[in-house]
Amino acid sequence: MAIQGLWSPLQLPFLQLNNTAIVFIKLYAALVAGTCVASLLCFSLPEFLPGKRALAIALCVYHVTCSTVLFNAPRFIPHSFGALAESYRATPEVMWGTLHGLVGLGFAVWWQATVQIAAAMAKIAKSQ
Structure with a gap:
């Protein structure tokens, strides 16, 4: 979700994607990507x-x-x-x-x- 949401959100299988929804998908994808990086860095602690x-x-x-x-x-x-x-x-x-x-x-x-x-x-x- 994070990778596809950042690079090609229009290819996600969601109904009625308008500009507002695409912006929210990109913001959500950025949140998920940042959380994934933090989780990977903390995993070995x-x-x-x-x-x-x-x-x-x-x-x-x-x-x-x-x-x-x-x-x-x-x-x-x-x-x-x-x-x-x-x-x-x-x-x-x-x-x-x-x-x-x-x-x-x-x-x-x-x-x-x-x-x-x-x-x-x-x-x-x-x-x-």
Whole structure:
């Protein structure tokens, strides 16, 4: 989404792309690209660093918000997974929202799993 949104947003499979929508797609693509770069740079850092944990919680909020927006969005992707999928409301927007929700849940689980490590490191740093 980030690469195609920056270089050729008109080729994205969205309905009714006007100039305003294209500008918003480019802004969103820039946000996603910057977030991806920050995530790649923070990935190899130790689990207890505040910057890594702050980025993780920011990404959790971002993905959960995207999930909510996509679940409540009207149809804007002109593709279908078939009549059976449509009968279960399995549209591209809902599937995309589900993926965002799962990624957000993953960040929340990671955040909770590393709370003890961060607390122990903070205690060690305080005692020195």
